[in-house]
Amino acid sequence: MTECNHCGDQWSLIVLRDVIFGGRRHFRELLSHSEEGIASNILSSRLKALVAGGLLTQEQTERGRRAAYSLTEAGIQTVPIMVALGSWGMRHRPTTPELSVRARLLEDGGPHLWEDLMDELREVHLGIPRPNPNHPRASELLQAAYEQALTEAH
CATH class of the missing domain: 1.10.10.10 (Winged helix-like DNA-binding domain superfamily/Winged helix DNA-binding domain)
Known part of the structure; x- marks a missing residue:
């Protein structure tokens, strides 16, 4: 690189x-x-x-x-790095629940959730179908958690 x-x-x-x-x-x-x-x-x-x-x-x-x-x-394989940076940021930088909810969810979901997200990104960016198309999309789970945190914050 x-x-x-x-x-x-x-x-x-x-x-x-x-x-x-x-x-x-x-x-x-x-x-x-x-x-x-x-x-x-x-x-x-x-x-x-x-x-x-x-x-x-x-x-x-x-x-x-x-x-x-x-x-x-x-680029897709940077997801675990981004998750690690988000986890570090939650612990060592000022944040709000709505800004940290996705990082927390990804940390708690572990490598299985990261792989689901990477499979979804491969579908969107590279045109490679997800291995489990009936499985819920990781992005939808992350977005729902974010929206719930926004609602709770207001």
């Missing part, structure tokens, strides 16, 4: 988080829904670095169409 010098910096991790857990695949979505307020020039450079580093691909589009970014297999 020598060509991906910025893949481990704060902004690259935030971009990966938003693609993995937020389902954001277009530049404008990533920019306008950034909780941290990433600047457009930083987002652009981090997306280029993530593509160069083999964690994302950028769909080639006709002029005027929005390009979609997709996770590669290497």
Whole structure:
């Protein structure tokens, strides 16, 4: 991963988080829904670095169409790393229940839940069908927990 010098910096991790857990695949979505307020020039450079580093691909589009970014297999395999960072953050950084609920659920769900999420990401980003299509989607479980935490917070 020598060509991906910025893949481990704060902004690259935030971009990966938003693609993995937020389902954001277009530049404008990533920019306008950034909780941290990433600047457009930083987002652009981090997306280029993530593509160069083999964690994302950028769909080639006709002029005027929005390009979609997709996770590669290497990008999908960062899920356990992202879970570990989320678990660490819950313990050592100030947070709120609504911001930590997904990290807690992923930590408690363990590798089985991470694999379910990675299978779902493979389906969405790589076109590989989930092995258990009748099994509940990990993203739906995470979203329901997040929405419940939001309701309880208000």
